[in-house]
Amino acid sequence: MHPLPLIAPNPPRLSEHADALRRLEASGVFSNNGPEVQAFESEVTDALFDGMGATLAVANATLGLMIALREAVGPATPPPGTLALMPALTFAATAQAAIWAGLTPLICDIDPDDWSASAAAEDALLSRYGDRIGAIVPYATFGNAIDLDRYIALNQRRGVGVVVDAASSLGTRDDAGVGFGAASPFATVYSMHATKTFAVAEGGLIHCGNPDRIARLRAMASFGFEQCRIASLPGLNAKLPEVLALMARLKLAEIGTVCERRAALESAYRGALDGFQLQRVAGRSRASQFMPVVLPPHLALHRDAIAAMLADRQIGCGRYFSPHLGQQPLFQQTALIEPTPVADRIADAMLSLPLTDTMSVDDVARVTDALNHACRAVDARSVPVAPVATSRAIANVVVIGGGPAGSAILLAAGTKGLLPSLASGLVMVERDEAIGGGQLGRYAITSDTTADTFLSAVRGSTHPQIVALADHPAARAVAQHSGALGVPLTEVGPLLRETGRRLTTLIRDHGGTVLTGHEALGATRRADGLWSVRLRRLSDGAEVEQIARNLVIAAGGHQPLDRLSTQVVAGGRLIDMAGGRLLQSDEVLSVGGFEKVADLLAGRRAPRVAVIGGSTSAAATLFSLLKGRPAIPFGAGALTLLHREPLRPFFPSVAAAAADGFSDFGPDDICPVSGFVYRLAGFRLEARELMLRMLGVDGRQPDPRVTLHRIRGDDDADAREIMERADLVIAALGYRPVGLPLSDAAGNAIALAAHGGAPMVDRHCRVMGDDGEPVPGLYGIGLAAGFVPWGHLGGEKSFRGQANGLWLWQNDVGLMIVQQLLGEAQQVAA
Known part of the structure; x- marks a missing residue:
């Protein structure tokens, strides 16, 4: 039984083309856009792009992406924090190229069917970040012919640069039968690496419908020389050597036959793979590099075991792209990462099957038979996975809502070294696909909180993972507003989400559970004093009961119609x-x-x-x-x-108010702790x-x-x-608090003070019943909770209303709840 490797490089064999090699040697030119490079660029433009536009051969596709991105954002050095929007499911080179071009990757989710960038996610981020996005970098996933008309429209309507990463698409033809990327006004970058269908050894190609753009890129690929040895553009050395151009010319002569053979193999795969999710294909044909499949959810957890069984039968497989960009350490430190639930699911269940030039349809049958056998074997011995996995039978606390208020409790615990103790008995429930940000980032206004306040919880943590956030792009973007009148909330959102991602890791590392993509349907206080919380997973409606000693409502506020x-x-x-x-x-x-x-x-x-x-x-x-x-x-x-x-305007002191000529206040309007005038009401x-x-x-x-x-x-x-x-x-x-249906052991609704318009919580953040007494084991925090600072927290005596401040939540108010949840004994142990 012969081996079936995942990828079998098949570049042209130079040993069989001695005459061509002698021709190259006789020219005396080995680089610097010699005759072989020029001939290849002309031939590939005619053969694959119907003679439209112009083409530039480069040393590799990553260098091609780097210069194309640098050119797309304009001649000037991009301002710090300029973003490159790209999908999560792509190769690391996409994000690496953006970083080398001086851009910060902004990673978004993918479409669940074709696995390219989600159009809805792109549109939302373009609206949120506006001119901060210098370039969009769509990825033609696995050689697919994505919709370039959409990006042409975005380029024209928004003026944003576009560079298409089409690493696996050289040889792919669109619906019109023309080479993918032909005549597009922006750069499309392809790879000619040995592992690609258009296998050379190393090399890349940039095609564009605008010859002037290719001329600029050609200069940038040669040290920025637009004139002889005079740099006038940002540049580097990305020239393709002549010997590789020769190999590329030889590969071009056979690429049509190669793609046809691979298309037949892919068709055989699709006919034999029942029960697996397959990519939705666009275009007339594509240069398939391998056959990607998504395992069913109940088998995804056993992917490594399935791959091992295939290896036992001498069948190679891969996991492109798992982990995806948002799951890789470098980009978690250097990129802005949006919630990516679809990419998470696809990447965690992806398996890449062999599809090589030497395979036959019989080989495809062998692979699919082995895959089905492995899946059946794993299925037979698998223990069913619970609909919702929680940390323990009885949690110490369930927190409903992982937005800024819910996460503030965790940050408050982190400033005092109490987070491990809190996390060990914690279940946090959040509707979104990540904790931390909530809805804050969707507001197109400037915060009433300073940049230093947002950063203080990061700097004051006892956990190095949180402290290190100070150097993250999201924190640097917020820090740029230090001394200003607030921070645009669209720039605060990424910092809160990245904080939430790291808090999630800390919670899980200490035995807690974070259930994103879940909602709480209601809670019942049982006769034994415990809370029974009914949770539902939004993706499929699966429900579970979680028992807890305490319940914290941090679901935020709304403006009811x-x-x-x-x-x-x-x-x-x-x-x-x-x-x-x-x-x-x-x-x-x-x-x-x-x-x-x-x-x-x-x-x-x-x-x-x-x-x-x-x-x-x-x-x-x-x-x-x-x-x-x-x-x-x-x-x-x-x-x-x-x-x-x-x-009432706020003043930091009586003297400051006097200096401004403001005197409309009395002794009851001055905070006795801080000396601020209208500290809460201002x-x-x-x-x-x-x-x-x-x-x-x-x-x-x-x-x-x-x-x-x-x-x-x-x-x-x-x-x-x-x-x-x-x-x-x-x-x-x-705002009014987002409600959670509560009932007692007999099934009767628990009436709360908030139902009658009173504050939801008392001075200790305990949720109040309509009888004026706190409901045991029930706490509240956040927008519309109705908390009023007191004692050492300060505030003016005349204040009537509620105080909603992130600093309060992340410090004294959050800590007040943590101390009650842990109890004195646990705090001492911590």
């Missing part, structure tokens, strides 16, 4: 006064929200907007409308803020600057486009008229 139908403002029902012109501030502040407002106001010569509320979100809404681009033509008095309570950062202007503090001039109107009691006709005349009414009325 039903509130609008009953909300009364200035003596009138809001829905009656605003009707179809009513939005909630959350819609406006999210990514794409400004564009939605601009669209709704389009065509109005003098648009008018009323914003209702005196909170930070109300001020952020105003600020977003004022600074959005392209600007909405707001005239004088076009924006009106309707508020009930006085608008607007901060951008919102503060806007309010200082509007209040005319220290001679500041109000923005003429904004008017303040303090609502006078329950019958303010002027306020009602403002809302009725407005083209849009935006309700910034705060």
Whole structure:
């Protein structure tokens, strides 16, 4: 029985082409774009790309990607933090090339069918990061002919550079029967490595429909020389030697036959592989390098055993690309990584089967028979996997929600060395595919938290993995805003997600469980005092019961629509006064929200907007409308803020307030711990600057486009008229906690104080029942929880409301919960 290796390199044999070698030697040229390179470039353009555009041969595809990416982002050195958007399921060279080109990889999820970059993920990240994305690097997965028209449209509409990584696609033909990448306006980079279908020894190829771009790339591949030995472009030495160009010419002569033979083998595989997920193929034909298959979920855990059984039968296999980019240590340190649930699933279950030039259809049958036999053998001896794997029969605590508030508990524990003790009895449940970020990164506004606050939890940790985050690109992007009025939340999200990824590892290393992609359906307090929490996996609906001694609700807040139908403002029902012109501030502040407002106001010569509320979100809404681009033509008095309570700016001290000429405060408005004026009630950062202007503090001039109107009691006709005349009414009325159905042992609903509009938690973060007593073993933290600082936490006596601050959550408030969860004995042991 002959071996069937996964890959059997089959480059041209130079020993059989002595005349060609003598021709090369007689030319006296061995590099520097000699006659063999020039002939190959011309021949391959005609043979594979129907004579369209131009082609550049390079020493290898990685160098080709490096110069193509550098050219795509423009002649100037890219600013630090410029991103290269790419899919997770690709070879390391894609991300390495971006790093060498001065870019930070931004890794996104993939399409579940064709395994290329997810269009939805790309669109979301282009909207979130905007001009920070200097280039998109789609990967033509396993030689597939991906949709280049989509990237042409993105290139034209957004002005973002595009470089296609088509390492395995030299020889692939698109739906029109033309070589993949022909005539595209951007660079498409192919490999001619010995392991590829277009096997040479080493080498790469760049094709583009724009000959001028190829001319620039040719200069960059030769030290940036546009003129004789004068560098005018960034460059390096990426020239293809003549002997490799000769081999490439010989391979070009046979590539059509090679691809046809491999296509027949792939067809045989597809006819014999039942029960496996196969890649959805695009294009008329492709230069298949191997046959990728995805094992069924119940067999994916046994992939190594299946591969070993194939090896016993002298059949090679691979695991391209597992681990994918987002799972590799270098890129976890240097890239921004989005949640990649599809790539995780595909990579963990991927198996690559042999497909070589010397194989026959009978060999394919041998491989598929062996694979099916191995799967049956593993299946027969496998123990069924539980629908949801949790850490223990009884957890000490289940945390519902792994966003900024839920993760803050972990960070607070980490600052005191308590995280291992907390993690050992922890089950964290999060709907998203990663913990840490929650919904924070989807807001297109600047935070009311400073850059140093976001970084303090990283720097103050007792865990080296967390401290090391300070040097991560996500942390450096946030640090660039030190001293500024907040940080764009779209840049905060990656830092929180990377923090969450490292916290996940720490939790699991210490015996805890993180269930991403899960939701809590409800919880019952049993007669024995334990909580029974019903969890559901979102991917397939599988449910499980988790028993816990304690439960922490950190599910965040929302702006419920039903509130609008009953909300009364200035003596009138809001829905009656605003009707179809009513939005909630959350819609406006999210990514794409400004564009939605601009669209709704389009065509109005003098648009008018009323914003209702005196909170930070109300001020952020105003600020977003004022600074959005392209600007909405707001005239004088076009924006009106309707508020009930006085608008108070924060000051770091009484002296600072006096220096600014602000005196509208008394002793009860000063925090006794910090000395801050309006520590809790005061607007901060951008919102503060806007309010200082509007209040005319220290001679500041109000923005003429904004008017303040303090609502006078329950019958303010002027306020009602403002809302009725407005083209849009935006309700910034705060948030309510996301609820979790709770019941007692008898099945009766547990009524909470929050159901009646009271704060959800007391001063110890214990969730309160409607009887005014804390519900045993139940805690809450986060947006809309209603916590009010007290004692050593500080705060002014006059404050009425709730305090929501990441610093508080990650420090005193989070630690307060941790201490109650662990108890005194466990804290001493820790």
